[in-house]
Amino acid sequence: MTRCVRGTCGKPCSRSGGIVLPSGDAPAAPVPDSRTRREFLSKCAGWTLAATVAGYASAAVAYLDPRVLYEPPTQFSIGRPIDFAPGSATFLEEKRLFVFRASEGLYAVSAVCSHLGCNVRWTAAKEDFECPCHGSVYDRQGRVVSGPAPRPLEWYALSCNKSGVVMVDTTKTVAPDFRLRV
Numbered sequence: 001m002t003r004c005v006r007g008t009c010g011k012p013c014s015r016s017g018g019i020v021l022p023s024g025d026a027p028a029a030p031v032p033d034s035r036t037r038r039e040f041l042s043k044c045a046g047w048t049l050a051a052t053v054a055g056y057a058s059a060a061v062a063y064l065d066p067r068v069l070y071e072p073p074t075q076f077s078i079g080r081p082i083d084f085a086p087g088s089a090t091f092l093e094e095k096r097l098f099v100f101r102a103s104e105g106l107y108a109v110s111a112v113c114s115h116l117g118c119n120v121r122w123t124a125a126k127e128d129f130e131c132p133c134h135g136s137v138y139d140r141q142g143r144v145v146s147g148p149a150p151r152p153l154e155w156y157a158l159s160c161n162k163s164g165v166v167m168v169d170t171t172k173t174v175a176p177d178f179r180l181r182v
């Protein structure tokens, strides 16, 4: 007894080209359709090509629009003298700078630790600068007292412009006894 693997009739196949199997045997594995496989491989190649082109295109766009890291300005204003109360120590976080107003005038000290660049903290009670990262301590003059810091803190030049606004110039360092008289 045989049955037709094309149709569902279950009867011997009389159609030309029909595949006839002995009854009771498992149906033969389907013959791979070479056209379907060719289409699949063709689509894969197309997607690979499209992904490659997209990769090159995005690299070209990135090249034309470079990511530039701009350096912060080296000269900037920090406000008017009246903004700093007598005896105050003001931390300008964005500028990484302390501005002190002593009886003799204003002065500015960099908050950047000379070890690895963390922000130091001013401790008014001890009158020193302490780095939270590796424990460097600087005295009130910015000199290294202890820790791995290799250099003192930097003191920057201050000036008043024509409008009476205080300007900082971080390209000019000054001695710790510098004061801007206001």
Ligand code: FES
Binding pocket: 113, 114, 115, 116, 117, 118, 131, 132, 133, 134, 135, 136, 147, 148, 149
């Ligand atoms: S960064 Fe300040 S002690 Fe290391």
